[in-house]
Structure formats: C-alpha cells, structure tokens
Amino acid sequence: MYKKIMVPVDLGHTEALGKALATAADLSRVYSAPVQMVAVTPTAPTAVAHNPEEFARKLADYAAAESARYGVAFAADALTSPDPAADLDETLGREARAIGADLIVMASHVPGLAEHLRASRAGYLASHSDVSVFVVR
Numbered sequence: 001m002y003k004k005i006m007v008p009v010d011l012g013h014t015e016a017l018g019k020a021l022a023t024a025a026d027l028s029r030v031y032s033a034p035v036q037m038v039a040v041t042p043t044a045p046t047a048v049a050h051n052p053e054e055f056a057r058k059l060a061d062y063a064a065a066e067s068a069r070y071g072v073a074f075a076a077d078a079l080t081s082p083d084p085a086a087d088l089d090e091t092l093g094r095e096a097r098a099i100g101a102d103l104i105v106m107a108s109h110v111p112g113l114a115e116h117l118r119a120s121r122a123g124y125l126a127s128h129s130d131v132s133v134f135v136v137r
Contacts, residue, residue, distance in 0.1 A: 002031045006101035006131075007074070008092050009039045011048045011058055020107035020136040025070035027105065027134075036075045037063050038095050040084045052080045096131045104133045 007024045009017055028035045041048070041055040049055035056078035063076035077099065081091050096104055 002027060002033045002103045002132075004099060004101045005033050005035045005103045005105055006092075006096050006099060007035060007037050007105050008107075009037045009059070009062070011039055011055070011062060012046075014062065017107050020105050021066055021070060021074075023134065023136050024074075024105040025072040027103070028072045033103070034075065035072060036077050036099055036101065037066075038077045038079065038092065038099075040079045040081050040088055040091050042084055043080055043082060052078065093129050093131075096129060101131055104129070104131055106133060106135055108135045108137045 005024050005028055007017075007020060024035050027033065037059065039055070039059050041052055043052060045051065046055075049058055056076070059078045060076045063074040067074045077095065079091060079095060081087055084091070092104075095101075
C-alpha cells in the first residue's frame, strides 16, 4: 500500500518523536516501505548545530541510533533553508514530492492557543499535501 514513508524530525525535540518513529517503523515493516527522516536547518548556527554540515552529521547519527532501536533502516535527509520558521511547511511538502513519499508520519503535540489561531505544522501538511499524513500525538 505505501511505497515510501517520510518522517519530519526536529533534532531540538527528539524526546517528542518516539511514537511517530515507532509508528513509521511498524508501517515500514508491514508494507516493506523505506523510511526517510527529513529535517530542516537554517544556514546560521543554532542550538543544535553550528552549521548545516554538523546538522547533517547529527541527523545521520540520530537516524542510525533510531534504526538500531527500531530494527528498521531510517535514511537521513538534512535540508537547508534560510528561514525554516517561515517556510518549513512548504519545504517539507516539496521534499515529500521529491523523494516520492506517499505517506508522511508526523509527531504532533497537544494543541494550544496558537493552533486555534493558525494551523499546526501537521495540520498544514495534511490540508495542503496530496500525500497521506498520519499525525501521531
């Protein structure tokens, strides 16, 4: 049913990704579908990494550790954006199309006031993507 699964990750909040990664791993085993972790970083230094190259290494290390944990190969795809806060939704949507993902498994959080004023990242992707989005809370 699914041929490629994309999982957006935020290396600054890996503690919130467990259920989404477990779900993606389960679906990967059921459908024999490869899983691609996708993360977006700015070109400027952040609390996670000093530069995009360091960010890509950290994402690759995280993907390797989670692959060992769940017994499924997670590929890592680090993207760079001048302003991820402004264009993250569009960047993730473009990447889903570029890698041929037909399912996005995405972690979410309990909605707060901000989500009542503006759609969450997961909500935006689910509403604006032609790819199925599985939001895991």
